[in-house]
Amino acid sequence: MQFSKNRTLWLTLILLLAFGLRLYRSGTYGIYLDEKYTMVISQGIVMEGSNQHDVFFTPGKTYFTPAEFWSPKTIQDFIEANIRGDIGNSPAYYAVLWGWMKVFGLSDFSARFPSVLFSTLLVGLVYIFVRRHFRSESLALLSALIAAVEPFFIAYSHMARNYSFSFFLTLLATHLFLLLLERARNQQRVGGLFVAYGLTFVLSLLSHYLTITVFLCHGIYMLLYVRKPRLWLSFSVVALIGVAVVSLWFIYGGGKYTFQTLAYQAQVYRQAALTNPYNNGFGIILPATILTVGERSLPIWADLFILSNGLGQADALGVRNLLVALGFGLAAGWLLSRYVGRTDVPGWVAPVYVALLLIGLPLYTVMKPQYVVVAALPSFAYLLYRALREDTTREQRPFLVLVTLLAAVPTLFLLLMSFRNGHTYGITQRYSGFSFPYTALLVALILQRMARLPIAFRVVLVGVTFLQGVLVAQLLNRIYDDSAPKYTYFGRPRGPNPHYLVAQKIRNQYAPGDTVLYPSVPLSFRDEVEKTYWPYSIQDAQLTNLYLPKDATYLQRLDTTQTDRIILVKGRTGEKITLFDLDGKTHRY
Template sequence: MRKYILLFFLGVIALSFRLYRLDARGLITDEKFTLLNANGFWVGGANQSAFKKTYFTAQDFWEKKGPQDFMDASANADFGTHMVHNVILHYWMKVFGNSDFSVRMPGLIFNVLTVLLIYLLVLKYFRSYSMAFLAGLLFAIDPLNIAQSHIARSYPLSFFLITLATAYFVKLVSGENSKKNFVIYAVLIGLAMLNHYMNFFVPLLHVLIFLVIRNKSHLWTGFILAALANALLLFYWFNWGGGKGAMGFLKDKNEIHKKIAENLQDELSQTIQLASPDVIAKKGIALYYDISVITHGLFEDIKGVKVFLSSLLLAIGILLSVQGHKYKRYAGLFLSLLILALERIYLGSILASAALFVAFYYAVKYLLETRRYEAEKQEFVWLCMGLGMLILPLIFVVRDAYLSGNTTSLTHRYIGNASPFVVILVSIGVIRAAQEKVILGALMLFLMIFQWTNIQKGIQDYFADRSVYNAYFVPERVPNPYAALAKEIQEKAALGDTLVIPGAYKDKYEERFDKGGTVSYKDAQFLNLYFPKDYALIQYVDPKERERLYLKKKDGERVLLFDFKGEEYRY
């Protein structure tokens, strides 16, 4: 009964945060790209015959698309990622429609399922209600995951797939190595990789863990076949499928971002910075804190590498003072007091940071203990996954920033797939530390109480539309302008009217690098998504109009319906 009561509470908490204001704000650019891709349409309309005509209707826009269109659309806009999510969303919209609430619901469902899955897995393999509930709770209130549940993108699906795939990996290495489990494992890994390439960290860690575990001779054949199946799948995908242009896309994207960062007069250079060692170090440390959930936003309080390193020394001092022999204890106590005295203006923040290091120490200590016992192989795998996913994604994004020369890779969504595993590592470390010594239990309690303010602020910032997880919108976004416009047009338009849609608008990137006079069909695409498929109103994209959308009446009168005002309503 206790198991299911806690499961119920976690479900309520997770759903409450994720359902709140789910459709209160319009779709951001990435979400609109998702809706186009999920219908087989290229962003920009290159594969839609409607935009090859001067005049067209929604019937033209909604022309039927085949499987190749879906892959090409994904390759064109998202370098072949998000494919599994887009397929699910395609059929979801056929049943539930494409309102903002509806298209965001699959991500919400997968994220809540991941909360519950984490709780059940930790309870099963670590046999601790406190560890299981804390892990589920941290994931449920994680500002990153709350934000991702409100965005119609594939990341929540990725988190669910890689967590479930790892659960099957644990089954396989701990004796449940049936053919059925190998097939399910191979399928889950394949789906995760097609959903987003950044999920490659998970099978990579599975390989590394498999190489170090004992008594595995009977598993080689199954894992080799699973690896070959996925290698062939990705070989096809990168050569003929949706990922065929991925590498070239990323190269071009990095070159554009570097040019922006190098031009200090460009307003975008404030967000796309040159990757200097100082900037990389600070952004990398900020990601380290946020990947841990429990220390979300802590770098805003610490604001420096020096204090971060001081907190590491403080953690060493604390560990020596509670674990060492007589003289080591005195040395640890002296070091701790010295650090606290030198960094006293950061007292609360440095203690919280040190507490996280202490929690990681006890998680790693537990990992080393489980390595000795074959019977505890499951715990060993989960702890290795937590530690590996804490380290590898951070190394990857830091390396990418260094090689590309800009900081666009140093962002939360590229390390988000670590969050299911890191919450397990953190929760186990916190509970183990608290069980070791009363003073350490007090330190872990302080960490959670002190950090609740930062976590709360992260959640509030997201719902106020000024979060690092969804960019900053001033003023706050309104409900979907395109959906509202489509409804208004259907109410006001009469037979013989023509809808005139702006076609001269270019976003900040296009203004810098697309100097041609090409017509933009994006406003027309986003608007037509909300027209019925049989809607026969004549439409025209005006190549000279940038902002205003008109209804041209039969008598020639132009009725202004909406002014997009640049980015204010285009998000």
């Protein structure tokens, strides 16, 4: 690959591709439940209104207006909103989003755009990270290209949630960590880098608590490779200061209820796993056994690598089929290992190699192209082994150990917590998504090694890679169509945001004397954090008012006699105009 000759052009094209893939259709679909919480938390509003007594719960007060809804909020309002809406998690992200929307306005597209930006910046940072620490221009560009088209990154760039922000921060922290170690070895000044690393440490933990798994990897790396007491002391001081700063949030801010809520949730999910694993309102939650944890984690491991994305779905592909494909794949991998370093590959090798990848097709219970890719996985794994062993220098190997730790430890942490808590609920890709920048590098090593294979193998594996690329493109298409449940959480596409549509209709149709009626669904509370001051939901009213002018005086009230329709009652005639029928949960996502 002649990347290095035109690196600026190639990097620019990759960044433009990344930005385009992330921007495309990012504002098409309505916000889902977690994004609704993002919207209200970032504005200091508690979902269901426990900090809006004067708006919704004042005795004898029948009506409310957008101006009352948008009354000024205090820091305590933001903290309470964070506690009740996200167990005190991600305050740094909500602060960034609050500032962003102060400048660019409050809309679904505006709320999602920081995720688009941070996900695009992540691609550029992958390039900088690999080029700086692996010192390979071509590998850096190839890693960035893989990150640019990674479905996981694209899917989460479409969400007004903290994930893209956290992924960027943790990769930045690892970059700073390695720069610190390098400069310390060269006896250069590192004071400014320590400040930057400490700040990134704090921001990362306050963007998502599970970013701690990345810093755990930094600590393991130091135990393995760092022998300078002075450097250990410096990192210890930075860590202690960082933990002290984060602790302020746990003592005085929204984090003070985090551990209490997590313990309660663990109990609820464990009880659900034991008594009602399939119809509990949370999805499928199974008791944590070696078998169930292994089964639930297999798709997580597979999807970490774009070359194996989608190949861990044992329920969809069938355990028997996967075992047959892997059996023939191991034979193909053995054949590859016999001839990979030779220039005089016999003519019979290529047909036999192809046959081993394809011979299982008549034996599978269903004919799917994924089985051909599954059969190639042992070959890809062998190429990675050879790349790590032969294509790296002695100086690069500690770096690759860190990359391997970062690729594995976040998911291993989830499995450990699953066994500890007794249920499988937390085994979710987004909670270990910090690993994806590093797996992009590992995949790039495989592809780079593949390019140097004898042609007998190269042509075949390039064909398999192209086939997997088609499958990934189909997945991207499902993400854009909002029909990829593992990333979008829905089996059916969402429509546009109904509350935004209603707000626009109110602005266009409301006249003095009219009244807007909101459906008010009966509520049930599971704990004190969820408990509010009104037994009926005000969520539809809240979410609509988010998009109404902050100084408007539209008269609005709750209607506890029905649960689906948002209605405009004309003051002159009493005519009732249905602005939107939410149809139960059909449009509430």
